[in-house]
Amino acid sequence: MTDFSKLKRYPIIKNDPLKAWDASDELVGEYLKTPKYCECKKLLLINDSFGALCKASESREIYCYSDSYVSKMAIEQNMPSTPNLLNDLNDLKGDYDLVVIKLPKNLSFLEDILIQLTRFLPKSTPLIFSGMIKHMANGHFDLINKYIGETSTSLAKKKARLIFANLEKEEAQSIYPLSISIPQWDIDLQNESNLFSREKLDIGTRFFLENIPRGDFKNILDLGCANGLIGLKAKQLNPSATIHFVDESYMAIKSARANYQNSFDDCAIYNWTNCYEDEDFSEVDLVLCNPPFHQGNTIGDFIAWQMFKNSFQKLQRGGKLIVIGNSHLRYNLKLKKIFGNCKIINQNKKFHILESTR
CATH class of the missing domain: 3.40.50.150 (Vaccinia Virus protein VP39)
Structure with a gap:
């Protein structure tokens, strides 16, 4: 099991009661060690909050997109070998063995991300979406089905769940900004x-x-x-x-x-x-x-x-x-x-x- 215990939130606050990871990050770490995903060497990570997804993906070639400056600084702070960091959605491109997305609260943001992925990912690319069950809405599933393809889910663990899909849909046109x-x-x-x-x-x-x-x-x-x-x-x-x-x-x-x-x-x-x-x-x-x-x-x-x-x-x-x-x-x-x-x-x-x- 991936050890997240040394991860810190950014900015560092003395006696901060909040952790830099949650059970959905732990679940991703477990699945990345399974035979289906352990051979995936080039990963695109999206919305890693404080570096937990990067930690779970150590020893692989990692590209990490975040809109958040706080997340960027946390990843640099927590990862000895900083991954390739991206902050403009338009910079996402290339082939990846696997895409891991921590589901954002904002559905428009998720839609924008998914539309961008359809523009460059090869068909059949696997995607994992992670989150706590209480934060997963029907809208998350609807958007994944609309832009990526049919979904399946993991068993729940510590109130977290993963959603799985492979890219099946055609390229979509963005409505943003x-x-x-x-x-x-x-x-x-x-x-x-x-x-x-x-x-x-x-x-x-x-x-x-x-x-x-x-x-x-x-x-x-x-x-x-x-x-x-x-x-x-x-x-x-x-x-x-x-x-x-x-x-x-x-x-x-x-x-x-x-x-x-x-x-x-x-x-x-x-x-x-x-x-x-x-x-x-x-x-x-x-x-x-x-x-x-x-x-x-x-x-x-x-x-x-x-x-x-x-x-x-x-x-x-x-x-x-x-x-x-x-x-x-x-x-x-x-x-x-x-x-x-x-x-x-x-x-x-x-x-x-x-x-x-x-």
């Missing part, structure tokens, strides 16, 4: 498949757009930018400012770049990274932030905490952090602990918009 029109922006927005609320404007962002300030700002950070709409609005209100787009999703940065270039003639700065953790990143005088409260299927406030701390570190004296969040998340308590101050600048029945000054 989506082009959406919203009344809050004159130009259609390009949304890649792994964005939150990729088909419409979510209510939190709609409220946030109404509360972006004008001012003498030189550098504005859209932290956790998604498609970049908050940064676009900030640029419209503050045309002399430089906008910095940051997200841990490569597809988010790709969308933000396309939308900014379609909207403005000057240049912005784009960083694919975790929160705003790099010491070399520029200082800013305004941070706009809508923190996610989950990482994959893991829910928690640890991402918000790091975003707030990184903002404090990189804001110039007198600079402001403006945050939107569900009122029950009580971000004001965290901000007061870090900044020493926090005020509500607007609210409705669901959201608070908070401001802290460095």
Whole structure:
């Protein structure tokens, strides 16, 4: 059995109770040692969270695709011999003996991945899809049947299951990125498949757009930018400012770049990274932030905490952090602990918009 015990999540948190693998990763490790798969030498791994799939595939030629910067850093951290890492779905190509996919929560993202696979994988290529049973939806099976072929499943073990299929279908045409029109922006927005609320404007962002300030700002950070709409609005209100787009999703940065270039003639700065953790990143005088409260299927406030701390570190004296969040998340308590101050600048029945000054 593969030993996952030394794997660590990224970023490393002291006394972190969360493991860097789950029972579905263990099940993949078991099946890769069976006669059917032990001779598969060249593997494509997709959505490996923290390097567990790579660990289970050690000693083979590994290509690993992830949209997540956190996953990329975890794999580099946990694997002595780093596999071939890919972060753009369009870079997936070539022949593989086996494809292993950890099922994403986002069905549009899975659809995009499967469509891309039909464009280059030879017919009959075997695929294994892994996941915890509670996270497997009918939609996962429907998409695999639609784009890959007939499915079968393993027996359940520790509440995990594998789905098996061989590529039987013809090449499919991608519908991504989506082009959406919203009344809050004159130009259609390009949304890649792994964005939150990729088909419409979510209510939190709609409220946030109404509360972006004008001012003498030189550098504005859209932290956790998604498609970049908050940064676009900030640029419209503050045309002399430089906008910095940051997200841990490569597809988010790709969308933000396309939308900014379609909207403005000057240049912005784009960083694919975790929160705003790099010491070399520029200082800013305004941070706009809508923190996610989950990482994959893991829910928690640890991402918000790091975003707030990184903002404090990189804001110039007198600079402001403006945050939107569900009122029950009580971000004001965290901000007061870090900044020493926090005020509500607007609210409705669901959201608070908070401001802290460095």
